[in-house]
Amino acid sequence: MSEPSIFTRILQGEIPGEILIETENVFAIRDINPQAPLHVLVIPKTEQYRDVTELAAGDPALLAEVVAVAKRIAVEHANGEYRLIFNNGPSAGQSVFHVHGHVLGDIEENKLVGF
Numbered sequence: 001m002s003e004p005s006i007f008t009r010i011l012q013g014e015i016p017g018e019i020l021i022e023t024e025n026v027f028a029i030r031d032i033n034p035q036a037p038l039h040v041l042v043i044p045k046t047e048q049y050r051d052v053t054e055l056a057a058g059d060p061a062l063l064a065e066v067v068a069v070a071k072r073i074a075v076e077h078a079n080g081e082y083r084l085i086f087n088n089g090p091s092a093g094q095s096v097f098h099v100h101g102h103v104l105g106d107i108e109e110n111k112l113v114g115f
């Protein structure tokens with residue numbers, strides 16, 4: 001069994017992190033290094049899927065729940081509009097291999113980050 005991911009350790013309260021939403025299957029935390037006024041990570045509780053490609057193939061309903069929670073975050077913490085970014089693989093910027101979507105909101109004009 002490999003070590004729990006950094007996100008699982010936050011969920012379990014082992015390391016600090018602000019959990020904004022927790023459902024049966026999904027949780028959402030503020031990113032430690034925000035790239036927009038609102039930058040939240042939406043994460044399935046299971047570590048079974050490394051990236052969104054695996055998640056979409058393995059559990060489409062869980063992916064749909066991730067998207068629904070992303071929208072909820074945008075409504076509750078920004079103006080309801082949001083970018084949802086999944087990095088897939090190290091060369092695409094992925095550093096944590098426990099699938100997560102980046103929810104970016106309240107983005108200032110001409111400041112769409114490309115990370």
Ligand code: 5GP
Binds near residue numbers: 017030033041
């Ligand atoms: P990735 O690069 O895999 O798409 O995204 C990983 C994200 O996790 C990064 O945006 C990074 O800032 C965030 N992150 C890494 N370590 C921590 C942490 O300990 N706490 C929180 N809240 N976010 C983290």
